[in-house]
Amino acid sequence: xxxxxxxxxxxxxxxxxxxxxxxxxxxxxxxxxxxxxxxxxxxxxxxxxxxxxxxxxxxxxxxxxxxxxxxxxxxxxxxxxxxxxxxxxxxxxxxxxxxxxxxxxxxxxxxxxxxxxxxxxxxxxxxxxxxxxxxxxxxxxxxxxxxxxxxxxxxxxxxxxxxxxxxxxxxxxxxxxxxxxxxxxxxxxxxxxxxxxxxxxxxxxxxxxxxxxxxxxxxxxxxxxxxxxxxxxxxxxxxxxxxxxxxxxxxxxxxxxxxxxxxxxxxxxxxxxxxxxxxxxxxxxxxxxxxxxxxxxxxx
Numbered sequence: 594x595x596x597x598x599x600x601x602x603x604x605x606x607x608x609x610x611x612x613x614x615x616x617x618x619x620x621x622x623x624x625x626x627x628x629x630x631x632x633x634x635x636x637x638x639x640x641x642x643x644x645x646x647x648x649x650x651x652x653x654x655x656x657x658x659x660x661x662x663x664x665x666x667x668x669x670x671x672x673x674x675x676x677x678x679x680x681x682x683x684x685x686x687x688x689x690x691x692x693x694x695x696x697x698x699x700x701x702x703x704x705x706x707x708x709x710x711x712x713x714x715x716x717x718x719x720x721x722x723x724x725x726x727x728x729x730x731x732x733x734x735x736x737x738x739x740x741x742x743x744x745x746x747x748x749x750x751x752x753x754x755x756x757x758x759x760x761x762x763x764x765x766x767x768x769x770x771x772x773x774x775x776x777x778x779x780x781x782x783x784x785x786x787x788x789x790x791x792x793x794x795x796x797x798x799x800x801x802x803x804x805x806x807x808x809x810x811x812x813x814x815x816x817x818x819x820x821x822x823x824x825x826x827x828x829x830x831x832x833x834x835x836x837x838x839x840x841x842x843x844x845x846x847x848x849x850x851x852x853x854x855x856x857x858x859x860x861x862x863x864x865x866x867x868x869x870x871x872x873x874x875x876x877x878x879x880x881x882x883x884x885x886x887x888x889x890x891x892x893x
Contacts (some may be wrong), residue, residue, distance in 0.1 A: 594624070594673055594698035596729035599640075600756035602673055602698075604608050604733070604780045604801060606639035607819040610647035611755035611856050612870045613661055621657055625684045625866050627668045629809075634672040634810040639802065641669065642701055644677040647806045647856055650703060652871040655680075655688050663695040675731070679703035681856035682718050686725040687860075699729035702766065723752035730754055734785060735761030742770040749778045759784040763791065765798065772799045786852040787845065789815075792822050793830060806852070810859035810867075814892040840888045844881055850874040855885065862886045863893035 596604070608698055611633055614625035633641060643665035644650050644658045653661065662676040676692035678700040689700050702722055708750050710718065715738055723730045732748070732755065734740055739762055740748075748755055758775070759782040761766050774780055783795045783803030792803055801823070808815040814837065821829035845851045855868060858868030858877045862885050877885065 594728065594756040596727075596756045598700070599673065599675075599699045599729035600780045601785070603640055603757060603782065606637060606802065607808065607816060607838055608640050608642065608782065608802060609633065609638050609812075609815070610642045610645040610804055610806055611665070612809055612853075612860065612872055613644060613648040613653065614866065615803065615871060616868070618629045619871050621660060623660075623664050623867065625868065626661065626824060627664055629747065630665045630733040631668045631670075633808070633812060634669050634809075637816060638672060638812075639806065640675050642675045642677060642699070642804060643663065643697070644675070644705065645804075647853055648677060649853060649871060649874075650677040650679055652874070655684055655859070657720075658688055659695060660708040662692045662697050666696045673698040675699045675701055677701055677828075678722070680706045682721050684723050685718070689722055689726045689730075693726050693728050699731065699756070700726070701731045701733055703733050704736040706739065709737045709739075712741060716744050716747060717733055719748055719755070719766075720752055722822065723748075723755050727754065728765050729756040731757030731759055731780075731782065733759045733761060734757075734767075735784065736817065739764075742767065742774050745771050745779075746774050749775050755779060757782055759804075760795075760800070761785055765794070768795070769798050769801065787838065787842060789818050790842065791833070792818070793827075796822055796836075807859065809856050810863045810865065811837075811889060811892045829873045837888060837892060841885070842876070844884055844888070848875065851877070857881055859889060875888075 761784040857867035
């Protein structure tokens with residue numbers, strides 16, 4: 594997909610991160626994963642991120658990332674597949690080039706590994722990845738990679754295939770400054786954990802789309818919330834926040850890493866095969882799983 598086409602696509606609707614399925618011995622379960630991608634592709638998502646944050650990119654080897662992306666692309670039909678990408682510059686370039694060769698429609702460049710860099714260092718890292726491929730790149734402001742507005746604008750001016758900015762910082766002032774200064778040069782994507790909690794505020798700033806993790810197991814409800822947000826339907830949003838998202842968040846916030854673990858548990862809660870998370874993450878307890886089943890039962 595041409596970068597400009599990808600930019601238009603990701604602003605046209607809801608986005609999501611499919612989980613990556615593992616077998617009982619924690620190896621990639623291609624069959625279960627492809628069944629999941631095929632199921633999600635029936636719904637009206639603008640694009641899916643394969644091997645992204647909810648897809649446990651941090652637990653996958655570079656070779657596995659390429660394998661997961663190819664598996665998604667093979668069954669996604671017309672739904673664009675954006676590959677997760679990250680780690681150090683050389684590894685990120687390798688992942689970007691190999692996923693491009695396997696037919697991915699673009700990459701989401703997740704934070705660099707372990708340490709925080711200077712603005713100049715992060716600029717050089719992202720530019721090097723952009724320069725290494727032809728397809729579209731979405732940068733992700735989060736954790737170790739938080740760029741100021743000056744750096745984002747500089748990247749936008751010097752990297753033609755940089756088409757998107759995703760925010761996971763929750764820093765309203767920073768996001769607003771980036772949007773004002775970069776204007777329509779970039780597509781803007783919300784990327785806070787369980788972003789529905791922040792969607793209304795981000796939409797008011799000009800961030801018109803976001804990635805929904807709960808789309809993995811309650812896609813119709815996730816789309817209902819997104820549609821309500823776009824329509825400024827506060828009554829529907831408030832109802833879903835009260836009945837689903839706030840109780841869901843109470844379970845999610847019980848342990849580090851549950852923002853991922855609870856999504857796989859959600860699939861199990863609706864009768865599908867979510868599977869286990871890889872260490873260092875932990876799965877929900879049986880008591881937490883029962884609470885989750887109670888939360889999701891009206892939407893499954």
